[in-house]
Amino acid sequence: MSIRIGILGYGNLGRGVECAVKQNPDMELVAVFTRRSPENVHILTENAVVCNVSDVADWKDKIDVMILCGGSATDLPEQTPKFVELFNVVDSFDTHARIPEHFANVDAVAKKSGKVGIISVGWDPGMFSLNRMYASAVLPNGKDYTFWGKGVSQGHSDAIRRIEGVRDAKQYTIPVDVALEAVRNGENPELTTRQKHTRECFVVLEEGADGEKIEEEIKTMPNYFADYDTTVHFISEEELRRDHSGIPHGGFVLRSGKTGWNEENKHLIEYSLKLDSNPEFTSSVIVAYARAAYRLAKEGQCGCKTVFDIAPAYLSAKDGAELRATML
Amino acid sequence: MSIRIGILGYGNLGRGVECAVKQNPDMELVAVFTRRSPENVHILTENAVVCNVSDVADWKDKIDVMILCGGSATDLPEQTPKFVELFNVVDSFDTHARIPEHFANVDAVAKKSGKVGIISVGWDPGMFSLNRMYASAVLPNGKDYTFWGKGVSQGHSDAIRRIEGVRDAKQYTIPVDVALEAVRNGENPELTTRQKHTRECFVVLEEGADGEKIEEEIKTMPNYFADYDTTVHFISEEELRRDHSGIPHGGFVLRSGKTGWNEENKHLIEYSLKLDSNPEFTSSVIVAYARAAYRLAKEGQCGCKTVFDIAPAYLSAKDGAELRATML
Numbered sequence: 001m002s003i004r005i006g007i008l009g010y011g012n013l014g015r016g017v018e019c020a021v022k023q024n025p026d027m028e029l030v031a032v033f034t035r036r037s038p039e040n041v042h043i044l045t046e047n048a049v050v051c052n053v054s055d056v057a058d059w060k061d062k063i064d065v066m067i068l069c070g071g072s073a074t075d076l077p078e079q080t081p082k083f084v085e086l087f088n089v090v091d092s093f094d095t096h097a098r099i100p101e102h103f104a105n106v107d108a109v110a111k112k113s114g115k116v117g118i119i120s121v122g123w124d125p126g127m128f129s130l131n132r133m134y135a136s137a138v139l140p141n142g143k144d145y146t147f148w149g150k151g152v153s154q155g156h157s158d159a160i161r162r163i164e165g166v167r168d169a170k171q172y173t174i175p176v177d178v179a180l181e182a183v184r185n186g187e188n189p190e191l192t193t194r195q196k197h198t199r200e201c202f203v204v205l206e207e208g209a210d211g212e213k214i215e216e217e218i219k220t221m222p223n224y225f226a227d228y229d230t231t232v233h234f235i236s237e238e239e240l241r242r243d244h245s246g247i248p249h250g251g252f253v254l255r256s257g258k259t260g261w262n263e264e265n266k267h268l269i270e271y272s273l274k275l276d277s278n279p280e281f282t283s284s285v286i287v288a289y290a291r292a293a294y295r296l297a298k299e300g301q302c303g304c305k306t307v308f309d310i311a312p313a314y315l316s317a318k319d320g321a322e323l324r325a326t327m328l
Numbered sequence: 329m330s331i332r333i334g335i336l337g338y339g340n341l342g343r344g345v346e347c348a349v350k351q352n353p354d355m356e357l358v359a360v361f362t363r364r365s366p367e368n369v370h371i372l373t374e375n376a377v378v379c380n381v382s383d384v385a386d387w388k389d390k391i392d393v394m395i396l397c398g399g400s401a402t403d404l405p406e407q408t409p410k411f412v413e414l415f416n417v418v419d420s421f422d423t424h425a426r427i428p429e430h431f432a433n434v435d436a437v438a439k440k441s442g443k444v445g446i447i448s449v450g451w452d453p454g455m456f457s458l459n460r461m462y463a464s465a466v467l468p469n470g471k472d473y474t475f476w477g478k479g480v481s482q483g484h485s486d487a488i489r490r491i492e493g494v495r496d497a498k499q500y501t502i503p504v505d506v507a508l509e510a511v512r513n514g515e516n517p518e519l520t521t522r523q524k525h526t527r528e529c530f531v532v533l534e535e536g537a538d539g540e541k542i543e544e545e546i547k548t549m550p551n552y553f554a555d556y557d558t559t560v561h562f563i564s565e566e567e568l569r570r571d572h573s574g575i576p577h578g579g580f581v582l583r584s585g586k587t588g589w590n591e592e593n594k595h596l597i598e599y600s601l602k603l604d605s606n607p608e609f610t611s612s613v614i615v616a617y618a619r620a621a622y623r624l625a626k627e628g629q630c631g632c633k634t635v636f637d638i639a640p641a642y643l644s645a646k647d648g649a650e651l652r653a654t655m656l
Contacts, residue, residue, distance in 0.1 A: 320636065
């Protein structure tokens with residue numbers, strides 16, 4: 001019997017989950033829940049239905065794992081504790097600073113409802129967190145570095161779009177090569193924000209807008225751009241659509257450390273991702289953890305979990321003997 | 329109270345474990361067990377003792393985790409099942425083809441004795457296995473590649489040393505750059521043994537030995553060299569000592585895969601290691617898993633485990649709340 005998956009929220013992430021479920025023969029998408037009118041939401045999977053989120057309780061016994069595809073700012077802090085009352089859930093909550101609070105909220109409900117809630121799944125937090133943790137456990141005497149990009153930052157693109165006179169914009173975060181190389185060489189550099197990443201902006205202006213003024217406004221925007229070397233390119237709407245419609249991302253997690261009685265030997269651990277589609281890769285990680293949520297629940301476990309709490313074997317469709325024979 | 333560690337076998341790996349324990353303040357090395365006369369074995373740790381392996385049973389209640397540092401060919405197949413009778417153990421059994429059999433042997437004894445035995449810990453098997461497994465669970469529609477090197481292969485160096493007329497030798501395994509690049513470009517190449525790695529040998533001849541004949545013998549040696557492009561350099565004993573006395577190693581695990589309803593998006597996951605000392609890094613991984621063995625045993629678990637069966641958080645000296653706050 002396959003694992004019955006529900007999707008709550010059908011944006012880029014929800015569609016990514018739908019595609020990822022298709023690649024996993026032990027899973028089946030049964031329903032998509034939306035705040036919109038279901039008749040206006042068109043999904044790709046033939047045998048799944050679209051429902052309004054208000055009907056979700058009817059599905060309590062028909063869905064094994066509900067994947068929550070809302071945003072971290074306002075949706076998930078409310079949705080994950082709410083829906084773990086009824087379902088095993090997985091979310092991609094990515095506001096790093098608020099994870100402890102979110103964990104506590106989800107854990108309290110999940111412990112009562114007897115469900116499993118896996119939070120903060122994706123690549124950062126997610127696969128990058130795993131790699132930071134494994135590497136620091138293996139090389140306690142060392143230093144961690146995370147670089148992001150080259151990739152589209154949705155938050156920074158939005159920040160530019162809010163400027164008066166900007167019709168549309170796309171922002172790329174780019175790791176600085178010399179900084180990355182210094183880390184790889186084991187130099188353990190202290191790097192400022194400016195030394196780690198640059199920001200490149202492609203901006204479409206409204207007719208008659210003052211480019212020079214807007215460029216200045218972008219480059220001096222506090223939190224978003226002021227601490228970075230930022231490049232601004234003005235392009236046409238057509239160029240933006242043609243050259244910048246993808247949502248690529250990626251990045252690097254490195255740990256450089258020393259071993260030996262007198263710290264005489266250096267080691268470098270590097271993990272990197274190069275992703276054509278940020279939401280589809282995030283979804284692929286989430287779906288693997290949905291398998292884990294299903295299995296943990298079958299074992300009678302409950303409560304909130306993160307990627308740190310889940311043995312790797314739970315993610316794989318292969319059983320223990322097959323994993324040992326083929327992957328160890 | 330710190331985790332009391334024992335080391336069984338004091339070669340390169342045992343010394344590496346000793347150094348790694350020093351870097352972990354929650355652990356303490358209490359004893360080293362050797363088949364040699366204890367008075368001839370000089371360890372680095374001040375407050376630990378050296379004992380003959382025949383006295384190991386006296387330490388049953390004084391050691392929390394025994395780290396088995398013997399070889400995979402003949403030591404570990406016998407030692408791991410034997411010592412898991414008395415202790416929680418960790419080994420680095422690395423004969424991939426015989427892992428299922430070794431697992432079954434260790435599991436049977438550990439289930440009876442109520443101890444935890446973690447096998448095949450290190451970087452391959454070990455960290456590389458974890459990365460193969462995570463990546464294949466996340467991108468089920470994809471292809472795995474493992475490259476080793478640049479690094480010293482002990483087995484291949486030994487094979488050269490067994491040739492008549494060879495005084496000493498060191499062999500490096502080197503990944504082929506164009507193959508690595510083809511994988512990184514998402515070309516999903518089918519690679520032969522010869523296309524993936526080359527072998528470079530540094531050989532010191534006995535006086536009067538026939539270099540040409542020995543070079544031919546190396547290059548045509550079945551299993552070890554015949555399937556590779558091999559380069560042989562003849563050097564002096566002094567040069568070997570000066571330039572080739574380290575035991576560096578490393579390598580790459582890559583998975584390239586596709587997502588999307590019509591497989592329209594490509595992704596690359598890459599994990600790599602660059603290690604000054606193969607045995608010291610292996611030991612560092614083993615020591616992190618010794619912490620896991622200790623905690624699993626405290627929880628009342630028993631039986632044989634591999635890296636696939638152990639949640640990442642068990643490896644870290646930090647607790648769950650701290651991990652979530654700082655690493656997620």
